[in-house]
Amino acid sequence: MNDRWLEIQVFTRVAESGSFSRAAQELELSQPSASRIITGLEARLGVKLLLRTTRNVALTEAGAAFLDRARQAAADLEDAEDAVRGIDSLRGTIRLAVPIVYGTRAIIPALASFLERYPDLRVEITMRDERQNLVAAGVDMAIRMGTLEDSTFGARQIASVERLLVASPSYLAKRGTPRTPDELTGHDTILHERSFPEKSTLKMLKGEAVRVVTLRGKVKIDAAPGVLAAALAGLGIANVTTIMSEQERREGKLVRLLPDYELEPLKAFAVFPSGPRPSTKVRALVTHLISVLAN
Incomplete structure (x- = not known):
């Protein structure tokens, strides 16, 4: 393997992972070899690229600038190889x-x-x-x-995922089935922390009409599997995606609520x-x- 290409690979993975051992493992090198490669790169360039401590590795200002160029060089080389191979x-x-x-x-x-x-x-x-x-x-x-x-990352939308409100038959048997958005305020809602970071509100659409309701709940969960499990356990009404709840709705374990109303879809990027x-x-x-x- 070309020495300079190996330098770029090792430097990029050390900088991204913050770990010589992890980079060495991924590139099938020993940790001392990875360290020597970076030391040689810094000596050849005449600048310090990484600040090493016993616990972590951090980029210097020169290292951050070099990382941007190194990533671009790696991407350009890969694109060139792909163009030749097809x-x-x-x-x-x-x-x-x-x-x-x-x-x-x-x-x-x-x-x-x-x-x-x-x-x-x-x-x-x-x-x-x-x-x-x-x-x-x-x-x-x-x-x-x-x-x-906000980020320097690139992004592209890949899908728009429909959302809906669901509850278990056991919950609805105890608390009743809401017939209008206003009735949701009298129910327990399972709050998904990322979906409701500040206020527990929900926008519901019916034709041109928009209704914003305030939700309350005794359970707040930061992961989708937990939201689904809580709904299945009868802990309240959940705001889920169609994909997330499809199997459970088909099996009758969850029931869709207020089907005449739409929720804003969730974008996937x-x-x-x-x-x-x-x-x-x-x-x-x-x-x-x-x-x-x-x-």
Whole structure:
């Protein structure tokens, strides 16, 4: 392997993960070898790129500038190789970070036909609902739901997911079924922390009419699987996506409420930590997901 290309690979992974050992493991090197490569790179450039302590690794100002260029160089080289091989010969690994429920019920099922088309590609998936540091996690792409935070990341919408209100038959038997949005205020709502970070309000649409209702609840959960479990346990009314609740509604474990009203859909985005121009293989995956999930 070309020494300068290896330097770029090692530096990029150390900078992104904040760990020499993790970078060395991913690149199948020993930790001392990874350290020597970075030391040699810094000596050749005549600048300090990384600040090392016993617990972590941080970028210097020069290191941050070099990281941007290193990522671009890596992307350009990968694009050049893909152009020579052709789009149908993509290879390598795509590292994904996905939310648990949407990842399980939408993203992962969509991968089967993608990997069948590109048999030389591998996919590594991290599943969690909290919004982790994507750079430190070393992912190529993340799926994010809802409003995106201001960021230097690139992003592209891949789907718009319908939302609805549901409750279990046991809850409705005890508390009654709400017939209008106003009646929701007398019920317990299972609050999803990311959906209701400040105020427990919900906008409901019926034709041109908009109704905003205030919700209350005894249970607040920060992960979608917990919201679903709480609804199934009869703890209250939940605001969920169609994909998240499809199986449970089909089996009669959850009942849709106020079907004449619509909730604002939840947008799903592909987010690229490397910037607005991801690699060819990532762009191919995004195109595939849009074709499968858009409807």
